[in-house]
Amino acid sequence: MKGHVSTPVIRCEGIGKRYSLGERQGIRSVREIVNDVLTGRVFVQEPAREEFLWAVRDISLEVRRGEVLGIIGKNGSGKSTLLKVLARITAPTEGWAEIRGRVGTLLEVGTGFHPELTGRENIWLNGAVLGMHKPEIARKFDEIVAFSEIEAFLDVPVKRYSSGMYTRLAFSVAAHLESEILFVDEVLAVGDVTFQAKCLGKMSDAAHQGRTVLFVSHNLLAVESLCTRAICLQDGKAIFEGRPRQVVNAYLDRMVPAAVAVTYQAPEQAPGNHVFRLRRAGVRPLAGSPGDALTVRTPFVVEVEYWKLRGDVSVEIWVEVYNEHGVHLFVTGWQDRPAAPAGLLRSSFVIPGDFMNNGLHHFQIVVSPESPTDVFHCPGTFGFEIRDTSEGQREGTEQGDWNGAVRPLLQWKCESIESGAGVVGEPQPIALPQGR
Amino acid sequence: METRVAALSPNPTIDDPSVAAIPEGPVTRISATAPAPLFPATDVWRFRGLLYFLTLRNIQLRYKQTAFGFAWAVFQPLLIALSLSMFLGKLVTLPSGSVSYLAFVYAAMVPWQLFAQVVNEVSQSLNANASLITKVYFPRLLLPLSSVGAGLMDALIRLVVLLPILAHYHIRPTVAILAAPLFMLLAVLCALGAGLTLAALNARYRDVNQALGIVLQFLFFASPVAFPSTVVSSRWTFWYGLNPLVGSIEGFRWSVLGTGSAPVVPLLAAAIITAVLLVTGLYYFHRAEKSFADVI
Numbered sequence: 001m002k003g004h005v006s007t008p009v010i011r012c013e014g015i016g017k018r019y020s021l022g023e024r025q026g027i028r029s030v031r032e033i034v035n036d037v038l039t040g041r042v043f044v045q046e047p048a049r050e051e052f053l054w055a056v057r058d059i060s061l062e063v064r065r066g067e068v069l070g071i072i073g074k075n076g077s078g079k080s081t082l083l084k085v086l087a088r089i090t091a092p093t094e095g096w097a098e099i100r101g102r103v104g105t106l107l108e109v110g111t112g113f114h115p116e117l118t119g120r121e122n123i124w125l126n127g128a129v130l131g132m133h134k135p136e137i138a139r140k141f142d143e144i145v146a147f148s149e150i151e152a153f154l155d156v157p158v159k160r161y162s163s164g165m166y167t168r169l170a171f172s173v174a175a176h177l178e179s180e181i182l183f184v185d186e187v188l189a190v191g192d193v194t195f196q197a198k199c200l201g202k203m204s205d206a207a208h209q210g211r212t213v214l215f216v217s218h219n220l221l222a223v224e225s226l227c228t229r230a231i232c233l234q235d236g237k238a239i240f241e242g243r244p245r246q247v248v249n250a251y252l253d254r255m256v257p258a259a260v261a262v263t264y265q266a267p268e269q270a271p272g273n274h275v276f277r278l279r280r281a282g283v284r285p286l287a288g289s290p291g292d293a294l295t296v297r298t299p300f301v302v303e304v305e306y307w308k309l310r311g312d313v314s315v316e317i318w319v320e321v322y323n324e325h326g327v328h329l330f331v332t333g334w335q336d337r338p339a340a341p342a343g344l345l346r347s348s349f350v351i352p353g354d355f356m357n358n359g360l361h362h363f364q365i366v367v368s369p370e371s372p373t374d375v376f377h378c379p380g381t382f383g384f385e386i387r388d389t390s391e392g393q394r395e396g397t398e399q400g401d402w403n404g405a406v407r408p409l410l411q412w413k414c415e416s417i418e419s420g421a422g423v424v425g426e427p428q429p430i431a432l433p434q435g436r
Numbered sequence: 437m438e439t440r441v442a443a444l445s446p447n448p449t450i451d452d453p454s455v456a457a458i459p460e461g462p463v464t465r466i467s468a469t470a471p472a473p474l475f476p477a478t479d480v481w482r483f484r485g486l487l488y489f490l491t492l493r494n495i496q497l498r499y500k501q502t503a504f505g506f507a508w509a510v511f512q513p514l515l516i517a518l519s520l521s522m523f524l525g526k527l528v529t530l531p532s533g534s535v536s537y538l539a540f541v542y543a544a545m546v547p548w549q550l551f552a553q554v555v556n557e558v559s560q561s562l563n564a565n566a567s568l569i570t571k572v573y574f575p576r577l578l579l580p581l582s583s584v585g586a587g588l589m590d591a592l593i594r595l596v597v598l599l600p601i602l603a604h605y606h607i608r609p610t611v612a613i614l615a616a617p618l619f620m621l622l623a624v625l626c627a628l629g630a631g632l633t634l635a636a637l638n639a640r641y642r643d644v645n646q647a648l649g650i651v652l653q654f655l656f657f658a659s660p661v662a663f664p665s666t667v668v669s670s671r672w673t674f675w676y677g678l679n680p681l682v683g684s685i686e687g688f689r690w691s692v693l694g695t696g697s698a699p700v701v702p703l704l705a706a707a708i709i710t711a712v713l714l715v716t717g718l719y720y721f722h723r724a725e726k727s728f729a730d731v732i
Contacts, residue, residue: 103573
């Protein structure tokens, strides 16, 4: 059995896919074509003025039978393009791949469903689109219908279905696909939470049946729990490969920088006004350097480095902190009074640990010199991510994400108001889950 | 190769001797440069089930939610034939040989509509199925191929209705009627050939949609549907003969109405032009195929 497990079923070497950039995507108007003919450029293979983007470049992989390979990466990192090239939906620009076995591609739920056709007709059509053979569909037809729970509406056009019924039917056809190799995009896992769980459950079934799965996902947790191996793409290239947990961690470290810091080299180029010129702004753990990971537990420093052009006036620096939903969490400010001498300065403050919630955050800098009419808003925002390393467990029994804009660890205590009701123990720090 | 893959854990099975064991199942080769056949016969055969279901879908969709259903396949040519015979047959009195003008026109409507319908459906086939093209693999040729069935189905129904019309005008078909399917096949292949090019073009340039209706209308007047070829002035015979529909329409008419002799020269011309259209269609489709998912 071990031999089976290690047989490579997918091999690819130097896969690259190039797209034309821009709205027109290589579509040229008659005017351009006529122009090309007149200038003789029609014989040139690639018009020089077009710009290209390598969505995927130099990808070499070997996937063995029974492996579940997770592909992670930011939006636009080339995950879906790689899947589409391997699924033969789009041709590579360079490189080659070899795939042994029947491939099933699930990039969306209900590919090929037609609203005018009945549920019954769509099962057949969708099954065929996914690559099932007629006898295979015939054999599983009843099972598919039973699983989707739409027996009563089998001969009704699916345009009359509720969206829930539609998705159930579409998913149950997809779930009965039994190809040896499965390419799954996470968009498959749309819909409500139970449906997502069902999808992921089916995925892990597939994995346990010894089928080879390529799984593209943003859901790092799913990648960690389902996959046997993972690769991480950035700008179309594979930058990490290995055990899912390691790759996910590497991805988090690399892809989501703890702080996005811009450094301006000289006050002449830096944003600012006649007193203040920004050099750099960023975030670092109190006991660490810029770029180190921030967690919900660690206190961290927000630093603003700037050139002060004049020593005779003082500046006020305000920092506004927002979370990923755009909620303005708080604003904090400071004034250099008495006015500091001109020069390169660093102003900073500490945000305590056990205070911020996990997630993406950003801050903005507002500088107001002495006259209130001369308020300067620093262009751009400065992003940072706070991670939950404790997997949600901190106090009490609450696990997972915590609701709320902030997540302070507060000291609770309990005291007896009326004696005799019982013995009250020592006060314990405990916070109740909010909003559940 | 500049691949910089930071391997976080060594691949544990890389030296496994069993790697050489080749599992069964089809081997697919994907490559930027690999030559593919002009007509991917084995691939089409492997996906014949999908071809069947796509064809079935196109037939099923054709008259969904209509009260008259497949009767429309007959109503359309019949109504056109009736109006043509009213205006051109009665008012303008175009010649129709020894048979009634209505039978003359309806007989021509069978191959003409077959052609027009197949060209139309085939050239829309890629755009109408863009969601399939961008989400799942199958030989793209299945889409134009599966668009032929619905037109053929309609043509068969029209053919059946032709029989009572012939009987009504006391037209006794000769043995030549056995050749009728051949002329229909010619019309279908011609439509498919032209449609393949148009479909591939249409994926990139939606101009095809805009132009097709006008071109078909032009072709209708340039084909012997409402008039016999005999009225075409000798000055134009050559250009007129380049219309591949002349062969299939005149041939079909000859075979079902049993009038005159077989139009050998137009048939030869039609066969040659159809072959050219088919080959160029397949070639252009094949070349454009790789980029369908990217441009559609």
